[in-house]
């Protein structure tokens with residue numbers, strides 16, 4: 661493992677906040693977490709940081725940052741119609757997508773372009789364009805902290821929901837994920853329920869195939885989301901709110917074109933649409949702004965400080981509440 665003191669985090673958070681942490685440990689092997697536990701190093705504040713694409717550091721982190729750097733994709737089982745891959749937490753998400761395309765494994769292709777590492781994917785059950793990662797997860801392996809007891813949770817034990825899992829709820833801060841096991845199809849099997857994706861395919865006159873879906877998802881993403889290598893951000897800053905039916909009916913009177921999706925007995929609204937309707941899309945205060953093509957994304961155009969970002973997102977939450985009586989919740993982890 662590599663250990664650093666007073667370590668700058670600028671290159672470890674896609675929001676590009678100029679903060680540092682007291683200690684930074686890069687783990688090169690999963691078992692190293694056991695040594696750290698034996699040394700009682702996890703008895704101080706600690707945070708497991710993958711690609712840093714879903715976090716807003718509001719100040720220097722006065723604790724230990726653990727960063728899984730071990731990578732690898734192993735095919736551990738192959739049947740006639742399916743394969744099982746065991747993928748190390750430090751593997752870049754897009755490397756896994758590339759591997760699946762190369763080997764013709766179906767299931768994850770709609771999730772191309774999501775920044776971050778494989779170990780983070782189950783924590784918030786990443787999702788896009790009609791697919792959630794839980795749809796392909798067989799199990800998640802790791803250690804329970806701070807005692808480093810190994811765990812192996814089957815998909816149905818992970819309590820996956822919209823942008824949520826057991827790792828974000830009752831086990832928040834209590835697990836170190838080392839591997840994710842994916843069960844993928846060897847037979848063509850596409851999810852084309854998301855309108856903009858099916859429209860992009862027909863507009864480009866393409867038949868569904870792994871390559872074509874990846875190409876179209878990337879085109880749709882590029883049309884709506886900033887390029888994180890150029891503009892600081894953490895993807896969707898807010899979660900789409902899930903509200904009782906009464907709230908939906910009330911708001912539908914106010915906004916006849918209200919976008920909604922069924923969510924069990926409740927209704928999921930599009931936070932981006934509410935922020936847009938409240939007039940914030942494209943709004944900029946210094947270097948902090950609301951992305952002009954997708955109001956769900958808070959951006960740092962260069963030198964925004966954590967305080968600039970905080971002031972902006974708090975104003976958005978408060979204004980959306982005043983106008984629509986809906987409370988938006990950040991999706992990013994705010995530290």
Ligand code: EPU
Pocket residue numbers: 787788789790854884885894895896897898899900919930931932933934936941953954955956991
């Ligand atoms: N909308 C607006 N104005 C906006 C943004 C959206 O009116 O500024 C409307 C759209 O027209 C659409 C609806 O809101 O009718 C939903 O928008 P979109 O399809 O772009 O998706 P989203 O609900 O805003 C979610 C995810 C994204 C994911 C997309 C595509 C969350 C918090 N976000 O966004 O995930 O890429 O669906 O599946 O669930 C991320 O998590 O970082 C992320 C980008």
